[in-house]
Amino acid sequence: MANILVTGGAGYIGSHTRYFLEQRRHRVIVVDSLERGHRELVPDGILRQLDLRETEKLSRLLAEEQIEAVIHFAAYIAVGESTQVPEIYFVNNVGGSLSLFSAMLSAGVKRLVFSSTAAAYGIPAKVPITEDEPYAPINPYGESKVMTEKILEWLDRYREFRSIRLRYFNASGAEPDAGLGELHDPETHLIPLILRAILTDKPVTLFGDDYPTPDGTCIRDYIHVSDLAEAHIFAVEHLLEGGASDVFNAGTGSGHSVKEVVDAVERVTGKRVPRTIGPRREGDPPALVANSDKLQRSLGWKPTRADLDRIVSDAWKFATRVKH
Numbered sequence: 501m502a503n504i505l506v507t508g509g510a511g512y513i514g515s516h517t518r519y520f521l522e523q524r525r526h527r528v529i530v531v532d533s534l535e536r537g538h539r540e541l542v543p544d545g546i547l548r549q550l551d552l553r554e555t556e557k558l559s560r561l562l563a564e565e566q567i568e569a570v571i572h573f574a575a576y577i578a579v580g581e582s583t584q585v586p587e588i589y590f591v592n593n594v595g596g597s598l599s600l601f602s603a604m605l606s607a608g609v610k611r612l613v614f615s616s617t618a619a620a621y622g623i624p625a626k627v628p629i630t631e632d633e634p635y636a637p638i639n640p641y642g643e644s645k646v647m648t649e650k651i652l653e654w655l656d657r658y659r660e661f662r663s664i665r666l667r668y669f670n671a672s673g674a675e676p677d678a679g680l681g682e683l684h685d686p687e688t689h690l691i692p693l694i695l696r697a698i699l700t701d702k703p704v705t706l707f708g709d710d711y712p713t714p715d716g717t718c719i720r721d722y723i724h725v726s727d728l729a730e731a732h733i734f735a736v737e738h739l740l741e742g743g744a745s746d747v748f749n750a751g752t753g754s755g756h757s758v759k760e761v762v763d764a765v766e767r768v769t770g771k772r773v774p775r776t777i778g779p780r781r782e783g784d785p786p787a788l789v790a791n792s793d794k795l796q797r798s799l800g801w802k803p804t805r806a807d808l809d810r811i812v813s814d815a816w817k818f819a820t821r822v823k824h
């Protein structure tokens with residue numbers, strides 16, 4: 501059992517990770533500005549509302565709560581927005597991270613799990629993607645994560661600051677019985693938008709059907725958010741046991757097209773999905789699938805909820821409990 505600080509614990513992946521940490525009997529403190537997070541996703545008593553750029557306050561909090569490791573989710577995540585106002589992505593994602601790392605160093609806390617992204621690879625030369633694929637982000641969001649990864653590489657080298665960087669593929673699904681699920685505002689992700697189309701009877705737009713894939717729609721690696729949360733538990737426990745810094749892809753290793761996701765939703769819900777085909781979305785690579793062998797081999801993690809129907813079914817249970 502350890503004292504663990506979760507930044508962005510009022511967000512989607514952060515709230516699930518907080519839940520699984522507590523199941524493992526770790527003591528969790530959540531830091532979230534609530535600018536985009538949801539208070540109702542955090543249990544009473546463990547939330548400290550502050551911005552990561554408040555370095556002094558963070559440093560005091562780390563010391564007072566005797567924090568041993570940090571899992572750092574807090575960041576902006578909308579690719580489209582990052583192309584319209586890139587500066588806020590660098591101020592918030594890179595600036596916030598740097599402030600957090602400085603606070604950690606001054607409090608003597610040197611273990612961190614970091615939310616990185618498949619967007620670090622841009623349009624990869626080969627799929628499934630392995631971790632040795634070079635950094636090649638094609639949008640400011642991806643670049644903000646790459647910049648933070650690079651800071652962590654230098655801190656490892658010169659400050660004995662140990663980190664695990666997890667490059668997420670498409671987090672999806674929910675943990676409905678724990679009251680947890682996806683609540684982005686505005687929502688940009690495929691599965692919640694498809695479910696919303698059913699619930700509101702307004703069509704979802706499928707972004708392009710002329711990609712060089714078998715059915716013409718983009719292929720992504722959908723990983724259940726609870727499997728992803730568990731990857732963080734393995735990562736933080738590895739660091740707490742004195743493990744070395746590393747970087748891992750967090751995906752399932754199999755891809756599904758946008759049309760396959762629509763089919764899965766129709767199968768699971770028994771309802772027709774109203775949809776239209778629209779133009780391609782700027783910056784969408786045709787296929788992004790993880791090779792996650794390294795994470796499985798090195799940390800012993802395994803996705804146990806990878807079945808697409810299971811993912812959709814959990815997302816549906818959560819979506820039907822939320823007002824639209």
Ligand code: UDP
Nearest residue numbers: 688689690693705706707718720758781784
């Ligand atoms: N997508 C879509 N319509 C939408 C939202 C997403 O067709 O309203 C497609 C998108 O082009 C991509 C896939 O669904 O191929 C997954 O997109 P999402 O935004 O969920 O995640 P990303 O892959 O961008 O991280």
